[in-house]
Amino acid sequence: MQGMQEFFRLKAGKEDFGGYLPLFSRPASGVRPASVSAVAIGGRKFTRYRYE
Amino acid sequence: MNRFAVLAPGFERLSYPLDRHDAADGSAFSERSERFCLSRAQSEEHAQMALVSAGGLSEHASEPVGYVCAGQGEIFVVCRSSGRKGKEIAHDERRAFSTAVVKRLAALHTEGLGCGGLSPEAVEFAGKQAKLLSPLRIFALAEGDSVYYEAVSTLRALVSSGVATEGEMPKLASAYLSHSPVCRHEVAQHLQKKGRKGTARDELVKSAMKIIPFF
Numbered sequence: 283m284q285g286m287q288e289f290f291r292l293k294a295g296k297e298d299f300g301g302y303l304p305l306f307s308r309p310a311s312g313v314r315p316a317s318v319s320a321v322a323i324g325g326r327k328f329t330r331y332r333y334e
Numbered sequence: 335m336n337r338f339a340v341l342a343p344g345f346e347r348l349s350y351p352l353d354r355h356d357a358a359d360g361s362a363f364s365e366r367s368e369r370f371c372l373s374r375a376q377s378e379e380h381a382q383m384a385l386v387s388a389g390g391l392s393e394h395a396s397e398p399v400g401y402v403c404a405g406q407g408e409i410f411v412v413c414r415s416s417g418r419k420g421k422e423i424a425h426d427e428r429r430a431f432s433t434a435v436v437k438r439l440a441a442l443h444t445e446g447l448g449c450g451g452l453s454p455e456a457v458e459f460a461g462k463q464a465k466l467l468s469p470l471r472i473f474a475l476a477e478g479d480s481v482y483y484e485a486v487s488t489l490r491a492l493v494s495s496g497v498a499t500e501g502e503m504p505k506l507a508s509a510y511l512s513h514s515p516v517c518r519h520e521v522a523q524h525l526q527k528k529g530r531k532g533t534a535r536d537e538l539v540k541s542a543m544k545i546i547p548f549f
Contacts, residue, residue: 285453310437322341323340323382323385323386324382324383324385324386326342326385326386327341327343328340328341328385329340329341329343329346329349329401330338330339330340330341331338331339331341331349331352331353332337332338332341333335333336333337333338333339333352333353334337
C-alpha cells in the first residue's frame, strides 16, 4: 500500500513504531519518533512527517 | 537533522531516507534504485507551488515528489531524477547533450517560460532529452525579460564547462534559433535597431564569446 493515509492506529505495545507506518520496512537504526499528518496543498493531498 | 518532510502520495517511503539524510542544495540520495535530488526553495510556499504545478512542467523539469525542511529551517524540494548530470556525460555524448540543452531552452522560451539560462550542472540528460533538475528555476517571462541573454549565457556555460567546444557554437546557436522563434525575432530586431548586418546565429555566437562565464 503506497497511497495516502488519513490516519493510522497502533496496537497497545506497538507504540514504539514511533510514527512510522508499520506497512513499510523500518530503518535498521536511528529510528526517531515522528508524527504523521495529512496536509492539503492546492487541492491535492500530501503526507507530512515531523522528525523530532 | 531535518525538521519535517511533506511527501506526495506514492513517495511516503522517502520519509526514512529523508530522516537520515541532512538536506543540502544539490545533494542526492537513492531509494529502491531510484535517485532523488534536493534543490533549495526560497520558502515553503515556493516548494508547495512546485509540487502543485508539477504536472504542467513535467516536460521541462524533473518531477517534484515532496519537500523537506532542514534543521536551520531551509526548505528543499525533493525531485525524482531519471537522468545523468552534466559532469556524468560520456565524451562521445557531449554533442547530443549540448544540443538537448539548447533545445530545452528553446522549448521553454517558446512556451513563454524563462530559467535564467542553463548550465550543464542544472540539467539532467535521459533519452536524448535534457530536463531541468529543479522546476523551481522556471518562471513566466515578463515583458522586460530577455530570452537573448538566457541563450547567450547558456551557450557560454556549455563552452566554459568543457561540454561543448567553441567550434560547435554556431551549430548549437542554429539548433537553438531553429526551435525558438521568440529569440530569433528578438535578435533580428536587435540587429535592425543597431543597423548591423549579419545573421542572428553569428550575433548570438559573438555575444556568447564576449561575456564572462556566468555559471
